[in-house]
Amino acid sequence: MTLTDDRQFPAALAAALAVPFDYADGDGVDFEPFEAFLSAEDTDDWFRAWTGNNDLDGGAFRVFGQDGSGGYAAFWLVRPGRPLAEQPVVFLGSEGETGVVARDLGDFLWLLADGCGPYEAAAPYGADRTSRPDEALTAVADRFAPDARRTAGAVVELAAEEFPGFDDMIMELCR
Template sequence: MIETTGEDRRFPPALADVAKVEFDYDDGEGVDFEPYGALDPAEETTDWPRHWTVFQGSEGERGVVAGNLSGFLWVLADGVGPLEVVEFQQYEGHPGPALTELAARHATTPRRAAREIVTEAQAEFPAFSDGIDALCR
């Protein structure tokens, strides 16, 4: 895990590049993903599960999207966002050159299809949602 100290809340380079990309919502047919530009302060997030590849939406949506950062980058490169995967089981999108280039530059694994990455990660963490529910009780 990458630790931040003091006021240094910058993302690692791969996530900083993702945060700069404008995702095309396309009137609900595209990707609904608006990443923050930096990490929130530790005092605000200490109790949050810390895993780069988990999606937690603003309305309580949650789910496993990828097993590692490289997988997450390849999912985005396939033109699919975390909300689309978790809420709609959508694995095909509109790939764009910016995210494909970003993933190729930062990923340490070969490109794989979003469906394969997500299915593998969800099998690895089958009790994720139940675990979050248990933390909230």
């Protein structure tokens, strides 16, 4: 598989994104999945606008959803030669929030299963990561990543430990 050409959802991601997300009047998951990855052109346009840097392209990202304010969730293709499912998941918010929210797709499935979306995982103001298990998403996570079971808090903590420089790297690209 060539990552630069891969615009198909992995089966595990497609299964998770097929489950409806409950916003619960602001107490649930603020996540709106896309039906497909953004095109390369749309990803480039978004990343240039987000950073204010027209010299960049968005080739290192596969955007698959957004929160209600327009922040994007994406795979960050930082592990050369590794499949998409082994790449970390990041969030770049409409108000400048950034964060690696999961180390890979398996962790992302458990983040969702525990009732936490990408926005909530990257929220800068100490988001409430109280476990709110979702039966349907837990079934997806059990099916595709049974050995990766952990709470949303643990998923976010492990991602931050593995990729501590993500926020700084992204901010250095901004103009």
